[in-house]
Amino acid sequence: MALRTAGSVLVVFLWSVTVVLGQKGWSVTYTPQSICTLKGSTAELSCSYTYPSGTVTTTLWFTEWGTGTEPKNLGQDPKYAGRVDYHLDKKKVCNLKIRDLRESDSATYRFRLLTDQTGGKYxxxxxxxxxxxxxxxxxxxxxxxxxxxCITTCILTDNPTYIWYKNEHKVKEDTSSLYSDYLSDADSYSCAVKGHEDLSSPAVYGPRNTSVSVSPSGEIVEGRSVTLTCSSDANPPVQNCTWWYRKNGGHYQSISNQNTEPQHVFNEIKSSDTGEYYCEARNEMGTDRSESINIDVKYGSKNTSVSISPSGEIVEGSSVTLTCTSDANPPLDKYTWYKKNVTSPKASGQSYSINNIISEDKGEYYCEAQNGRGSMNSTALMIIVAGKQTSVLTAAVGIIVVVLVLILCLSGLMCFRKKASKSTSDTRDTSENVQGDSSPVYDNISGMAMAPTTAQTAATVDQDDVHYARVHVFHSENQEVPLYSTVQLLQPRKKEEDVQYAAVKFNLPSAAIW
Structure with a gap:
């Protein structure tokens, strides 16, 4: 639509044009030749005509010839039904009135007359x-x-006065078509021409009632195409939209692309697109933002895996628990456990426990995680079952015990052989009669206070201790015998006292006191 050039002067061309066809006397004069009229108003087209002779039989106004031999009579056109009137009189005046003008009525209108004379058409x-x-x-x-x-597509007649409205209330009346007072984004503004106040312009205002809709409606599934549409009530229409989003309650950020259209399209929406979205609509009058909407993308199980507890080596008789984890929206509602190469499932539930493991339990295990959007198997987890093992501490104690037993056995064997050798070489008989008190007998006695003989002292200068090995004492029947340590008493076979020493060895230090 061509707009009127700013600063143009309103001019009405009111001039008559007389058209004469040759010398036959035909003419039609239109006054004025052009009329710029407001939509919704009434226009009156005036003309006068002449013809050479005969009687006028038909008069009509038309805008197009059509396909017939005669143009289409405007009064019979359904588009003008009830809106046009002809006015003819004897003074050869031909006027046309059109009410409730529409922009589609814009055209060039011509008058035609027919007479009863041959060739009487003009x-x-x-x-x-x-x-x-x-x-x-x-x-x-x-x-x-x-x-x-305030603009029009043509120059209005009669230098009109303009009236300005703010929120439908009159605020200014001026011959100027400009208005530049303080303008608020929240207010609406319109203009009209004095005398036609009922034909005011549409109001202009910034975006309002901005909202976001999602298509298709209903559940949003990963991989499908989803379109967000920003709608706003605005005049002039919204020029561009800015889309904003945030995830997991973070800060809003604009979608980084060049799209300023009122639609944002996800060709294949992903689970990572889940979040809150809103749009900001903008026109020449201002901006407005919508409420946030939540985009919750549904998807089946993904990233399914199996973990084992406790970790480490698995031995017979122990117990383990397998746990299945997976990412899904909505949350998973079914878990099924399988052992590879075994047809039937082993168990159900997010965790699967194997108690008192035996070697037959070894193998590969995996889980199947499922929700309403689909299912996914985890990778297989290999379980290797080892035989029973003795703990390191128990093994160490056992080894120590065996070593000690071996040492003791070897020590006993060596002592036995040594004693046997000494018994053979050192045994001697004592011929002295023992009278009175019997002497005490010691086994493994060290440092006993005794009165050594000179010969004994000399013989044992370099010895430290006194050792007895199996001392057998024979007493008379009535003699009282004191016992020390492990002394074995034998009943006498005869009345006389005999003292026998078997391998008696005295080891005394040179400075020992007896």
Missing amino acids: SGSPGVTLPVTGLQVKVTGGHQDKTLT
Whole structure:
């Protein structure tokens, strides 16, 4: 639609054109030749005509010839039904009135007359040009210095006075079509022409009632195409939209692409697109943002895996628990456990425990995780069962015990052989009669206070201890014998006392005191 040039002077061309066809006396005069009229108003086209002779039989107004031999009579056109009137009189006046003008009525209108004479047909040219225009408010300038202009597509007649409205209340009346007072994004503005206040322009205002819709509606499934549409009530229409989103309650950030259209399309939506979204709509009058909507992308099981507890080597008789984990939305509602190469499932539930493991339990295990959107198997987990093992401490104690037993046995064997050798070489008989008290007998006695003989002292200068090995004492029947340590008493076979020493060895230090 061509807009009127700013600063143009309203001019009405009121001039008559007389068209004469040769010298036959035919003519049609249109006054004026062009009329710029507001949409919704009434226009009256005036003309006068002459003809050479005969009687006028038919008169009509038309805008197009059509395909017939005669043009289409405007009064019989359904588009004008009930909106046109002809006015003819004897003074050869031919007027046309069109009510409730529409922009589609914009055309060139011509008058035609027919007489009863041969060849008595005539259409007047060039006709009357009737542009029909509505009022529009044009917004120019920036956010802080906007200017409004009331514009039309043609030059209105009679230098009209403009009236301005703010939120449907009159705020200014001026011959200027400009309005540049303080303008608020939240307010609406419109203009009208004085005398036609009921034909005001549509109001201009910033975006309002901005919202986001999702298509297709219903559950959003990963991999499908999803479209977000930003809708807003605005005039002029929204020029561009900015899309914002945030995930997991973080900060909002704009979607980094060049799309400023009112639609944002996910060709194949992903689970990572889950989050909150809103749009910001903008036109020349201001901006407005929508409420946030939540995009919850549903998807089947993914990243399914199996963990084992306790970790480490698995031995017979122990117990382990397998746990299945997976990412899914909605959450998983079914877990099934399988052993590789075994047809039937082993168990169900997120965890699977194997108690008192035996060697037959070894093998590969995996789980199947499932929700309403699908299922997925985990990778197989190999369980290797080792035989029973003795603990390191128990093994160490056993080894120590065996070594000690071997040492003791060897020590006993060596002592026995040594004693046997000494018994053979050192045994001697004592011929002295023992009278009175019997002497005490010691086994393994060290440092006993005794009165050594000179010969004994000399013989044992370098010895440290006194050792007895198996001392057998024979007493008389009535003699009282004191016992020390492990002394074995034998009953005498005869009445006389005999003292026998078997391998008696005295080891005394040179400075020992007895």
